[in-house]
Amino acid sequence: xxxxxxxxxxxxxxxxxxxxxxxxxxxxxxxxxxxxxxxxxxxxxxxxxxxxxxxxxxxxxxxxxxxxxxxxxxxxxxxxxxxxxxxxxxxxxxxxxxxxxxxxxxxxxxxxxxxxxxxxxxxxxxxxxxxxxxxxxxxxxxxxxxxxxxxxxxxxxxxxxxxxxxxxxxxxxxxxxxxxxxxxxxxxxxxxxxxxxxxxxxxxxxxxxxxxxxxxxxxxxxxxxxxxxxxxxxxxxxxxxxxxxxxxxxxxxxxxxxxxxxxxxxxxxxxxxxxxxxxxxxxxxxxxxxxxxxxxxxxxxxxxxxxxxxxxxxxxxxxxxxxxxxxxxxxxxxxxxxxxxxxxxxxxxxxxxxxxxxxxxxxxxxxxxxxxxxxxxxxxxxxxxxxxxxxxxxxxxxxxxxxxxxxxxxxxxxxxxxxxxxxxxxxxxxxxxxxxxxxxxxxxxxxxxxxxxxxxxx
Amino acid sequence: xxxxxxxxxxxxxxxxxxxxxxxxxxxxxxxxxxxxxxxxxxxxxxxxxxxxxxxxxxxxxxxxxxxxxxxxxxxxxxxxxxxxxxxxxxxxxxxxxxxxxxxxxxxxxxxxxxxxxxxxxxxxxxxxxxxxxxxxxxxxxxxxxxxxxxxxxxxxxxxxxxxxxxxxxxxxxxxxxxxxxxxxxxxxxxxxxxxxxxxxxxxxxxxxxxxxxxxxxxxxxxxxxxxxxxxxxxxxxxxxxxxxxxxxxxxxxxxxxxxxxxxxxxxxxxxxxxxxxxxxxxxxxxxxxxxxxxxxxxxxxxxxxxxxxxxxxxxxxxxxxxxxxxxxxxxxxxxxxxxxxxxxxxxxxxxxxxxxxxxxxxxxxxxxxxxxxxxxxxxxxxxxxxxxxxxxxxxxxxxxxxxxxxxxxxxxxxxxxxxxxxxxxxxxxxxxxxxxxxxxxxxxxxxxxxxxxxxxxx
Numbered sequence: 001x002x003x004x005x006x007x008x009x010x011x012x013x014x015x016x017x018x019x020x021x022x023x024x025x026x027x028x029x030x031x032x033x034x035x036x037x038x039x040x041x042x043x044x045x046x047x048x049x050x051x052x053x054x055x056x057x058x059x060x061x062x063x064x065x066x067x068x069x070x071x072x073x074x075x076x077x078x079x080x081x082x083x084x085x086x087x088x089x090x091x092x093x094x095x096x097x098x099x100x101x102x103x104x105x106x107x108x109x110x111x112x113x114x115x116x117x118x119x120x121x122x123x124x125x126x127x128x129x130x131x132x133x134x135x136x137x138x139x140x141x142x143x144x145x146x147x148x149x150x151x152x153x154x155x156x157x158x159x160x161x162x163x164x165x166x167x168x169x170x171x172x173x174x175x176x177x178x179x180x181x182x183x184x185x186x187x188x189x190x191x192x193x194x195x196x197x198x199x200x201x202x203x204x205x206x207x208x209x210x211x212x213x214x215x216x217x218x219x220x221x222x223x224x225x226x227x228x229x230x231x232x233x234x235x236x237x238x239x240x241x242x243x244x245x246x247x248x249x250x251x252x253x254x255x256x257x258x259x260x261x262x263x264x265x266x267x268x269x270x271x272x273x274x275x276x277x278x279x280x281x282x283x284x285x286x287x288x289x290x291x292x293x294x295x296x297x298x299x300x301x302x303x304x305x306x307x308x309x310x311x312x313x314x315x316x317x318x319x320x321x322x323x324x325x326x327x328x329x330x331x332x333x334x335x336x337x338x339x340x341x342x343x344x345x346x347x348x349x350x351x352x353x354x355x356x357x358x359x360x361x362x363x364x365x366x367x368x369x370x371x372x373x374x375x376x377x378x379x380x381x382x383x384x385x386x387x388x389x390x391x392x393x394x395x396x397x398x399x400x401x402x403x404x405x406x407x408x409x410x411x412x413x414x415x416x417x418x419x420x421x422x423x424x425x426x427x428x429x430x431x432x433x434x435x436x437x438x439x440x441x442x443x444x445x446x447x448x449x450x451x452x453x454x455x456x457x458x
Numbered sequence: 459x460x461x462x463x464x465x466x467x468x469x470x471x472x473x474x475x476x477x478x479x480x481x482x483x484x485x486x487x488x489x490x491x492x493x494x495x496x497x498x499x500x501x502x503x504x505x506x507x508x509x510x511x512x513x514x515x516x517x518x519x520x521x522x523x524x525x526x527x528x529x530x531x532x533x534x535x536x537x538x539x540x541x542x543x544x545x546x547x548x549x550x551x552x553x554x555x556x557x558x559x560x561x562x563x564x565x566x567x568x569x570x571x572x573x574x575x576x577x578x579x580x581x582x583x584x585x586x587x588x589x590x591x592x593x594x595x596x597x598x599x600x601x602x603x604x605x606x607x608x609x610x611x612x613x614x615x616x617x618x619x620x621x622x623x624x625x626x627x628x629x630x631x632x633x634x635x636x637x638x639x640x641x642x643x644x645x646x647x648x649x650x651x652x653x654x655x656x657x658x659x660x661x662x663x664x665x666x667x668x669x670x671x672x673x674x675x676x677x678x679x680x681x682x683x684x685x686x687x688x689x690x691x692x693x694x695x696x697x698x699x700x701x702x703x704x705x706x707x708x709x710x711x712x713x714x715x716x717x718x719x720x721x722x723x724x725x726x727x728x729x730x731x732x733x734x735x736x737x738x739x740x741x742x743x744x745x746x747x748x749x750x751x752x753x754x755x756x757x758x759x760x761x762x763x764x765x766x767x768x769x770x771x772x773x774x775x776x777x778x779x780x781x782x783x784x785x786x787x788x789x790x791x792x793x794x795x796x797x798x799x800x801x802x803x804x805x806x807x808x809x810x811x812x813x814x815x816x817x818x819x820x821x822x823x824x825x826x827x828x829x830x831x832x833x834x835x836x837x838x839x840x841x842x843x844x845x846x847x848x849x850x851x852x853x854x855x856x857x858x859x860x861x862x863x864x865x866x867x868x869x870x871x872x873x874x875x876x877x878x879x880x881x882x883x884x885x886x887x888x889x890x891x892x893x894x895x896x897x898x899x900x901x902x903x904x905x906x907x908x909x910x911x912x913x914x915x916x
Contacts, residue, residue: 220791221859227743234695305677305686306769307781308779323766
C-alpha cells in the first residue's frame with residue numbers, strides 16, 4: 001500500500017481510467033440493466049443491495065439505512081485525517097420508462113449508438129454517480145487510499161420527490177457529518193460547457209379553490225347576480241401578480257437577498273442566445289419583467305406560476321353556463337432566504353383579504369438552497385474540473401428548478417455543489433435517455449480530480 | 459254560422475273549454491306521444507305534418523314552409539277585417555329526453571300524476587302552443603269565427619338555437635305581416651303569478667385563445683421567462699371587467715338605453731326574496747355590482763360571463779408545468795340597443811390593445827329584443843289575462859336569458875309579447891318535464907280571452 005500522505009499522481013489515475021474503459025462500461029451496464037423504478041416500487045431493494053455491494057467491493061464500508069420508504073445506501077472511507085469530508089450524493093432509483101414503444105433500444109438493455117449510452121438511468125442518475133464511484137475505485141487502485149474522506153449517500157426516492165430525505169438527514173445528522181456535499185446530477189450547460197451549480201430555487205405548490213352556488217347556473221338568468229367563481233379567481237389572481245410580471249402579495253419579496261457581486265458576475269457570464277430560445281419555442285416575446293436578465297430571473301427571483309386553471313365548460317362550441325366552482329393550481333419558486341411556511345402564510349393572508357371565500361390548499365414544498373460562490377471549496381472543485389477537462393466551468397448561482405439540496409445546506413449546514421456530467425440532451429425522464437460515452441469517462445476523471453484537489457487543501 | 463262582428467261570449471267559450479277537458483287532454487297527449495327531437499333530427503317532419511293537420515282540422519289554412527333546415531308550420535285565418543293580426547309563435551320540436559333513466563314515466567308516454575302532465579314537451583313547448591291552438595278551436599266552436607286575424611307560426615329548430623329563423627322571417631316578410639306577436643313559452647313567475655314579458659336580452663358568445671410556447675414547459679426552468687398563457691388571460695380578463703362588477707371594455711355601455719319610468723316601476727314590482735334565493739343556492743353573497751337591483755341587473759344591464767376557462771394541469775395533486783395554451787369561453791348578454799356586431803368589435807379592439815397575441819373567436823349570437831311597456835297591445839293582453847285568470851299579471855321588461863324575439867321586433871318591426879303558461883318548476887330541458895293540468899286549461903282560456911280582447915280594440 002502506498003503512502004496515503006503522498007500526493008496523488010492524477011496522470012496515473014487518468015491512465016488507469018483509460019486502461020479500464022471497457023471494464024468500466026461493462027460495470028455501468030450491469031447496473032443499468034437492473035430496473036429500480038421508485039414510482040412502481042420495482043426492483044429498488046435489490047438495487048440498493050447491489051450498489052452497496054459494489055461500494056464494498058472497491059473498499060468502502062457500506063450499509064443500508066432504513067427509512068419509512070426505500071433504504072438509503074451509505075458508504076464511507078476515512079483515509080485522510082485533517083482533510084475535508086465529502087458527501088457524494090446521488091440516487092439509485094430511476095423514472096418509469098413509459099412510453100416503452102418510443103425507445104429505440106429497450107430501456108433496461110443499455111446500448112451504445114452514436115457515442116451515447118442509451119438506457120433508463122444512463123444520465124439520471126446511475127451513470128453520473130457510478131462515475132463518482134469509479135473515480136473512487138481508480139484513486140484506490142492507483143494511490144491505495146482516498147485523498148479526502150468520503151461518504152457516499154445514495155437515496156432510492158429522488159424520482160418521487162425525496163419525501164423522506166429531510167427526515168433521514170435529521171435522524172442521521174452525526175453519521176452524515178461532513179464539510180461539503182457534491183452531487184452530479186442533471187446536465188451541463190446547453191453549450192456543452194461544464195458547470196458548478198451553487199444553489200437551487202425552492203418550490204411551494206398550492207391550489208386556490210373557488211366555490212360559489214351549489215350548482216351550475218344559466219348565465220342569462222344568473223350572470224351578474226350569482227357570483228362566478230372564475231371571475232373570483234381572475235380578480236384574485238390579478239391581485240397577486242401584475243401585468244408587469246411582479247408578484248403583488250404583500251411582503252413577497254422582503255426576504256429576497258440581493259445578488260452578491262460574484263453572483264452578478266457569474267450570471268452575466270452564463271451564455272444564452274435569447275433569439276434562439278424564442279425561435280426554438282416559437283415565442284414572439286419573453287415574459288415580463290423584461291428589464292431583468294434571463295438568468296437573473298431564473299436564479300435570483302421568486303416566481304408565481306399558474307400550472308393550471310380550470311372551471312366551467314371546456315367542450316366544443318359555446319355553453320351559456322355560469323359555473324359554480326373553479327380551481328387554480330399554482331407554484332411559487334422560492335429563493336434565499338424565503339421559506340415555504342412564511343411564503344404560504346403570506347399567500348393565505350392575501351387571499352383572506354381579497355377573496356375570503358376562496359380556499360387555499362397547500363401541496364408539496366421544498367426549501368431553496370444556496371452555497372456562496374466564494375465558498376472555500378469552490379476553488380478546488382474548479383481546479384479539479386480544469387485538471388480533468390482542460391476548461392473552466394461556468395458558475396451557476398442557482399438553478400431555476402428545485403432539488404432537495406436544502407437538506408444539506410439548511411439541515412446539515414454545509415455547502416452543497418452540483419457538478420453535472422450529463423449532456424444537455426440526456427433526455428432524462430423521457431424515452432431514449434442517454435449519456436455520451438465520453439462524458440461518462442470525463443465524469444470519472446473529474447470526480448477523481450475534484451477529490452484530489454480537495455485533498456490538497458491546507 | 460254566427461255573426462263574426464258580434465261580441466264573443468267569453469263565458470260560453472270558457473264553458474266549452476270546461477266541457478271538453480277530457481277531449482282536449484287526449485288531443486294534447488296524442489301530440490306529446492310523437493317525439494320531435496331537433497337535436498337528433500328524429501320525428502320532426504312527421505310532427506310538422508301532424509300539427510299542420512290539426513290546424514286544418516280546426517279551420518285554419520295551414521302549410522309547411524321549407525327552410526334550409528326543418529320546415530316552419532304556418533297556418534292562418536282572417537275573419538276580422540280592420541282588427542289586429544296576431545302571430546302566435548311556438549315550436550314543435552323538443553329537447554332530447556336524456557337521461558332516460560331519470561324519468562319516472564317514459565318521456566313520450568304522457569302521464570298525469572299529482573295534477574301534472576309529465577312528458578317531454580309538456581311545458582316546452584307543445585303543451586303551451588297547443589293551448590293556443592285549442593283556444594282557436596274553442597273560439598271557432600262557440601263563436602264561429604276568430605275575433606282577430608291569426609297566423610300560427612311553429613318552428614322546428616328552437617331547441618337547437620333557431621339557426622334559420624331570422625332568414626325565414628326575412629324571406630317571408632310579407633306572408634308574416636302582422637301587428638303583434640304572442641309567444642307562450644317558458645314559466646310564469648316563481649310566485650305562480652302570470653307575466654307578460656316585453657323583452658329578452660341578446661347574447662354574444664366568443665372564445666379567447668392564448669397560445670405562447672410551442673409546448674408545455676417546466677415552471678422552474680421557464681417560469682417568469684417564457685410567457686404563461688393563463689397569466690395572459692387572467693390579466694386580459696381582469697382588464698375587461700373590474701372587481702366591482704363593471705365591464706371595462708371601452709364603449710361597452712354606450713348604447714344601453716336608460717330604463718323608462720314604466721320599466722322602473724315594473725321592475726320594482728317583480729317579487730324576489732333575495733335571502734331565499736341565496737339560501738337555495740348556498741350563496742353567502744350576491745355578485746357585484748350590489749348597488750343595482752336584482753331584476754334591474756337581469757333585465758336592464760349587459761353582463762360579461764365566464765362560461766369556462768381551461769389551461770394547464772387539472773389532475774390530482776400538483777404539477778410544476780408552465781402550460782402553453784389556455785382558452786376562456788365567454789358570453790355577453792346584450793340589452794337594447796346593443797348589437798352583437800358592434801359589441802364584438804369592441805371586444806376585439808380591447809383585446810388587440812391589451813393582449814394582441816390572444817385570438818378572439820366569435821361564436822353564436824342573438825340580438826336583444828324589447829317591446830315598450832306602453833304598447834297599445836299591452837292593455838288588451840292584460841285584460842285577457844285578468845278575464846281568464848282573475849288576477850293581474852306581472853310586467854317583465856326583459857328576461858335575463860335570450861330568445862329569438864328580435865326576428866319579430868327587429869326584422870318585422872312589430873311588438874312581441876311572451877305570455878307563459880307553464881309552472882315555474884316545469885323542468886324543461888330536464889327529466890320529468892311537466893305542466894300542471896290546470897295551467898294547461900288556464901292557458902286555453904287565456905289564449906281565447908287575449909284574442910277576444912284584441913278583437914275589441916277600436
